Amino acid sequence: MGSSGFSWKLPDHPKLPKDKTIGLIVLDGWGEANPDRYNCIHVADTPTMDSLKKGAPEHWRLLKAHGKAVGLPTEDDMGNSEVGHNALGAGRIYAQGAKLVDLALESGKIYDGEGFKYIKESFETGTLHLIGLLSDGGVHSRLDQVQLLLKGASERGAKRIRVHILTDGRDVLDGSSVGFVETLENDLAKLREKGIDAQIASGGGRMYVTMDRYENDWEVVKRGWDAQVLGEAPHKFKSALEAVKTLRAEPKANDQYLPPFVIVDDSGKSVGPIVDGDAVVTFNFRADRMVMIAKALENENFDKFDRVRFPKIRYAGMLQYDGELKLPSHYLVSPPEIERTSGEYLVHNGVRTFACSETVKFGHVTFFWNGNRSGYFNPEMEEYVEIPSDSGITFNVQPKMKAIEIAEKARDAILSRKFHQVRVNLPNGDMVGHTGDIEATVVACKAADDAVKMILDAIERVGGIYVVTADHGNAEDMVKRSKSGEPLLDKNGKIQILTSHTLQPVPIAIGGPGLAPGVRFRNDVPTGGLANVAATVINLHGYEAPSDYETTLIEVVDS
Numbered sequence: 001m002g003s004s005g006f007s008w009k010l011p012d013h014p015k016l017p018k019d020k021t022i023g024l025i026v027l028d029g030w031g032e033a034n035p036d037r038y039n040c041i042h043v044a045d046t047p048t049m050d051s052l053k054k055g056a057p058e059h060w061r062l063l064k065a066h067g068k069a070v071g072l073p074t075e076d077d078m079g080n081s082e083v084g085h086n087a088l089g090a091g092r093i094y095a096q097g098a099k100l101v102d103l104a105l106e107s108g109k110i111y112d113g114e115g116f117k118y119i120k121e122s123f124e125t126g127t128l129h130l131i132g133l134l135s136d137g138g139v140h141s142r143l144d145q146v147q148l149l150l151k152g153a154s155e156r157g158a159k160r161i162r163v164h165i166l167t168d169g170r171d172v173l174d175g176s177s178v179g180f181v182e183t184l185e186n187d188l189a190k191l192r193e194k195g196i197d198a199q200i201a202s203g204g205g206r207m208y209v210t211m212d213r214y215e216n217d218w219e220v221v222k223r224g225w226d227a228q229v230l231g232e233a234p235h236k237f238k239s240a241l242e243a244v245k246t247l248r249a250e251p252k253a254n255d256q257y258l259p260p261f262v263i264v265d266d267s268g269k270s271v272g273p274i275v276d277g278d279a280v281v282t283f284n285f286r287a288d289r290m291v292m293i294a295k296a297l298e299n300e301n302f303d304k305f306d307r308v309r310f311p312k313i314r315y316a317g318m319l320q321y322d323g324e325l326k327l328p329s330h331y332l333v334s335p336p337e338i339e340r341t342s343g344e345y346l347v348h349n350g351v352r353t354f355a356c357s358e359t360v361k362f363g364h365v366t367f368f369w370n371g372n373r374s375g376y377f378n379p380e381m382e383e384y385v386e387i388p389s390d391s392g393i394t395f396n397v398q399p400k401m402k403a404i405e406i407a408e409k410a411r412d413a414i415l416s417r418k419f420h421q422v423r424v425n426l427p428n429g430d431m432v433g434h435t436g437d438i439e440a441t442v443v444a445c446k447a448a449d450d451a452v453k454m455i456l457d458a459i460e461r462v463g464g465i466y467v468v469t470a471d472h473g474n475a476e477d478m479v480k481r482s483k484s485g486e487p488l489l490d491k492n493g494k495i496q497i498l499t500s501h502t503l504q505p506v507p508i509a510i511g512g513p514g515l516a517p518g519v520r521f522r523n524d525v526p527t528g529g530l531a532n533v534a535a536t537v538i539n540l541h542g543y544e545a546p547s548d549y550e551t552t553l554i555e556v557v558d559s
């Protein structure tokens, strides 16, 4: 115990035993919605998840996974993996990046911070480059924040501004890139009227350029580096609007995967390479898909690809993306201080943990789960296993992904009896849902269900407990709908495919032979959300949760 009286030691739960093996499964992108043909979870054969639902209301219920329940600015904000896993692991609701940036821009505090002062030093003689995802999706970034930042920076001395855009089509409708570029072009034209030399300098689709995560494919980051820093790309255009319109006219074009392009002047020279003396801001607030580019921009020693040039710049992230690595070292807004997560408590109380997913979601059950912190709390108590994801494909061609491999690892970890908590993320519903391919998403949901079964069977064999939940919706609704819930059609009478997450609640189910008789979901937490899961799991490990955690979902009635 420290001098403040703080202790990592958790009190024993008055009724629940310790040392049970808990299989903790997060189905990524698995929400609950009305059954219809665009609900891939409903269409798919999912006997395991269906059978868990029969345990309602005592052993199955729904949780809020979007909006304020996960620390997002409004109830119109869909859930996402970062905020979802943060809430699941931390057991409290933190104002998240989106909200913190809103507040800092609203109050103007963003301009008084260390990060802005640092980049401002370059405004007199250098160019300010803004790199990030151009949409109003609100998962990684938001256009209105970029607009405010452009205004604020230009009013505070930025004379030459270059924006390097990444088109979305994942958190927003495919094809919406054109509209976002138009809006940005208008804003930049207005700045030019005021004598500021401002324009878009390069671009590319988010899944093909820059925004890789968890080191799945450094080529993605390199393609961005070449366009943004070196001013080189296979496609050259006079304007960004012309670029996106032309590239989208290609057969099978998709905003998520637009090839990299640079904007060139009349002499064919790129208008905005990043050079010595410039300032750079990566304006995404969300961490996972910014960590790799942040390393390329910041690290003196870097061997992931040949940077050709490593310009001496002043670089700041919108937020600091990794609290443990302190990356990047300069940032405009302080990230939420997520501390004392359930993982850290459990390690201090002798609970051994195993966590596993495939590369594309590996950081979700480790880094996000632990409050955007990389690495182990205590390597003696934890083991994290990453199964390499397929790279260079869209997951509708491999909808089963590595679900079975993840389940096998979890099964083996459970049967080894070395761990008290075996935690996995099953990516299928989400990663395939984002492709907008309905048939493939149905296959994906079945694969996830098969994986759940394998893990539950192992829990059965060791007399353990399972907790099955999800981080946000995706696969349960694949069509854009009117307010009354009718599928919306586009100009050609085709349904508008929804590639994004949703506002839907997610299920949570508990059970297994190790679940003490009399444990059931309370009925007095009707608005429970993802942040209530941590206390619940801590109870199932035989401990009382810390008093400032969101309340547990369970009670133990005498039977």
Ligand SMILES: O=C(O)[C@@H](CO)OP(=O)(O)O
Pocket (backbone or CB within 6 Å): 028, 029, 079, 080, 081, 082, 139, 140, 170, 171, 289, 430
């Ligand atoms: O792929 C991603 O980056 C997001 C969507 O933008 O999905 P998730 O939050 O499920 O990781």
Ligand SMILES: [Mn+2]
Pocket (backbone or CB within 6 Å): 028, 029, 080, 081, 082, 084, 430, 471, 472
């Ligand atoms: Mn997710």
Ligand SMILES: [Mn+2]
Pocket (backbone or CB within 6 Å): 029, 081, 430, 431, 434, 474, 501
């Ligand atoms: Mn997703």
